Amino acid sequence: MWDKLVRIDPLRARRYRDAGLWGPDRVDETVLAPSFSRGGELALVSGERTLTHGELRLAVNACAKRLKDNEIRRGDLVIVQLPNDIELVVLTLALSKIGAAPVLTPTALREYELDHVARITRPVAMAVPARHARYDHFALARRIRDGNSSLRTLFVSDVDSPDAVDLTELCGLPGSPGELVDGELATLDDPALCLLSNGTTGPPKVIPRLQEAYGYQLRTTPGLAGVGPGSVYLAVMPATHGFVLGCPGVLGTLGAGGTVVLGPSAEPEAAFALIEQHLVTHCTLVPALAERWADAAEDTGFDLTSLEVIQVGGARPRPGQVERIPAVLGCVVQQCYGMSEGLLNYTPTDADGDVAFHTQGMPASPADEIRVLDDSGRPVPPGGTGQLLTRGPYTVGGYYGDPDATAGAFTEDGFYRTGDLVSLHPSGSLVVEGRSRDVVNRGGEKIPAAELELLAAEHPGIAAAAVVAAPHPRFGEIVCLYVVPQGDWVPELPAVRRFLQERGLARFKLPERMEVLDEFPYLGIGKVDKTALRADLAARPS
Known part of the structure; x- marks a missing residue:
């Protein structure tokens, strides 16, 4: 099982366990832990639909049983191409619970990329909306299934077809107390989920995020962003992206006992309405979107005073893109720089303007290791620019089913070549200077x-x-x-x-x-x- 999986060095893994960084809980247990102490508090909002933390745990357990009833087992992989909705969260956690790793796939990807992902992962099932943003995802899923013999089951929302299992029913609350999952569940050595790389050298690569390592990330990042039980996180960018999913994002906020609002649009008018309605405290944006929000906030009738932190990442902001946010949105700017493969960096929420606006953050964990090297592989002098390499307790050991890509991106001693050019600010924060890849x-x-x-x-x-x-x-x-x-x-x-x-x-x-x-x-x-x-x-x- 998991013969295509690349694990990190056993000695480092033991070090992370001995240091208490890697804990004894699966990712679903970490995310659903508040259901026992805050079961009646609101966990998820999607349009008019809501789930409390207690209901979320029940829905995940019921979904896990139904997945097993559909012959989804530990060691399987399932492509999950869903928009921001309750089904995305429930299905992801249920698959993770039973050890059938969800391969989280943005809805923008089409046949070229999905065929590549399917050839690598050999999925047994695929979950899609029938239609989204005027595109027929059900037809796309059928084409992917027809070209990949391993893919036998389609989970589809909002469709009545003998060719698909109803996704909404699959992820719904249990119909009876007896609808509980039993049998084999995920182990801590299993992938909790798989993300896709941005494909800087070709089609997307599959990034397996293991239970222990990803759980550590979900426990560590909420505190860095000031997320806790009273927080309300708004997801307006796709939650199938690592930045929105778990930095702390959707899963980290749920695990901290907060509330997640799943928004259908990042447009300022739609997002501002949700911020006012749900008293949103946190959100993640790319720089260009943050700039548009700041422009729109100059002349808005919506009450945005609940906002506490806007995380900005995905690219280094241009001068002037984020400086106005504290004044016009009334909240802290936290720059975030990271990658789906692992390393995450954050500017402190109390950082001064120079650090907050002009640097991209410090490593999330004291166990993160970074090297900044010149073209000859030697460390650059202080303040110099070089290629960033990293390894640590939540950085993966390689790509799934792609030994050539792994060999090109990882050193023999486990450091990931990020492809980014960085320098080190006197504060200890990284400054992203560019890309070494095209x-x-x-x-x-x-x-x-x-x-x-x-x-x-x-x-x-x-x-x-x-x-x-x-x-x-x-x-x-x-x-x-x-x-x-x-x-x-x-x-x-x-x-x-x-x-x-x-x-x-x-x-x-x-x-x-x-x-x-x-x-x-x-x-x-x-x-x-x-x-x-x-x-x-x-x-x-x-």
Whole structure:
């Protein structure tokens, strides 16, 4: 079982256990612990639907039994592609409880990425909404099932079909006291859940977050953000992303005894209404979204005075993006820098302006180890910029079922090569200076240039393709596709977007700008000169 799983070094694992960092509880037990002392208090809100902490525990236990009734067992993997709703939380915890790891997948991903994930994980089931954001996820799930023999069961919400199990009923409260899970449950060595990498070097990689390590993260991060039993966390970005799920996010807030409001939209008008209605105290945003909230808050009729902390992460803010938040939103800005593979960094909630606005935080755990190295692998001098490597009690040991990716991203002694260039602020906080990998960061979504270039080059009218980031006021960066045409083809962006979409590429990865050259500038080694392309882009009208 779990033969594709890469575990961290046993000696380090023992050290974390002996130090009391790794505890004896599974993730579902950590998250549901408040149900015994705060069972009647509100845990989840999604539209008009609510669950108390006690009801959440009952729903998770009932769902776990129903999963077993559907022949989902310990050692299985299940793709979970759901929006922010109660079913996402209940199903994730129930699967984690029985040792059938949920592979949490953003709803924006399409056939190209999902087929890749399914080939790696060999899932036995997939959970989707029938439709979401005008897209037919049920049809997508059927196509993924048809192409993957391991996938036998579809859990689908809001659909009446003999081809699917009703997801809403699966995750509902028990119909009788006897509806309790029994038999084999997850062990502490099992994955609690799997996240997807942002795919900085190609399609998404599968990141197995183990029970002990992820449980430590969920117990550690609430205190760093000031989250406790009286906190109300608003999830407006997808909770299938690690940042929103557990930093402390949805699961960390629930485990601390707080309330989670699952919002359908991050647009200021919709989010501000929820903040006023539910007295929201905490939220996580990417920098561009935080800036839009600050703009909207300048002239809003909504009462936002309950806000205490806005966490900002996913990218380093540009100058001016977050400085206004304390004044116009009336709350603390906490910068968060981390990765789905593990390491998390936070600025203190009482940090001065220089640290709060211009650095990206300090490691969450005293057991986190970081190295900042130059291109030769030597430590950089104080204040210098270098590549960040890390390992620690909640950083994974490798990717699931992908030994090549693991070998490329992890050193022999277990350090993860983040691909980020950082420097160390005198306060001890990290400053993210850039990326050593070729990606476009569109509103916190990392889009690998190489992946898009390979797909675009398959177009019969494109002789060569190159991707660079174009500045954008809302998303920070968007994809600009440079092309060299082939033959008599006349390059048109809509046609290229359709071509890429027909190949199953997620919509957020599609180019939003295209420039045409007769030939690319090259470096002496035959590599496209991206620096020259960026200079060319800067000289063109936007």
